[in-house]
Amino acid sequence: MKKLDTEVLQYNYRAFPGEFIWELNESTPEGHLPLTNALRGTQLLKSILSHPAFKPTEEEALLEKAAAEAEGKIGVTGLKGFMDGSKSKRVLKSDYSF
Template identity: 60%
Template sequence: MATASLQSPHHPHLYHCRHRRHFPSTTTSSSSSSIFPTLSLSSSSSSTSTTATLAAILAPVTSSPTFDALAGLLAAKDFQQADEVTRRLLIALAGEAAEKRGYVYFSEVQFIAHADLQAIDTLWLRHSAGRFGYSVQRRIWKKARRDFTRFFIKVGWMRRLETEVEQYTYRSFPGEFIWELGDGTPEGHLPLTNALRGTQLLGSILTHLAFEVEEEEEEESAEKEEGEKDVSSSMRLFKPDYSF
């Protein structure tokens, strides 16, 4: 399996697909498949297999899920199905063209309503004790200086190899991903995002104005709260003494 070190210039490309969720790689397995494209492809990979795989990936979504469906799955802690429904919701929200082709162009993300993207994020936050969601991923990504390799490692989409040199490899879907909320589950691990064509889609989601507005409101609220504390503290320190 291809590996990537922390200093690697290559960006791993995470993807979701509706049916098999498989990408042609140098090694195949009947039980699991890599959710990242490998850094190099073997010449022995058959064109027939590749064509069939891509056809499954690009198959159009035939039915649109609802926010209620997502809420129900998250409440039941069925994070794997909730992850799939989230992907399909994004496709539906991106418009008719996205639904027909079965995936979202990064340039279409800006047209998704702020309220809709915030609603998805709120549901993930609410049912994960604030551990999952796009806003959580945005914070981690910004803390990683917007470096996707570091971000993927931080949220657990890559795992460290048992080698003397610090190296990482992409996790295989679905077996190597964590579908339950536990103490060892990395913050921001879910939801996954389609990055088959690069990291632009994920970047467009994480930089969507919906989360920038939320961030600004949180910062303003924090500043206001801090200001009130300062005033209260100041009043205690300089309270006039009329006891004479």
């Protein structure tokens, strides 16, 4: 039987590329996180990043604090202070009282 001109080949839709690795075995690259893309979404990534292994060390926390203090001093006199000064410092809340 001959195909009609309107018939086309149907291809199976694949949501993930062929090189996506589903199994955890010896050939799986180190650091590979299976099923972290659209299957589980942002909640899984949030859980992973909130793990204690990702918490900053005391040294990193001190460096961040020093950098924030330095930015604060520079921001008052520099261009960054001008840009930050134009922003509102309070959270806007709707007031529906008349």
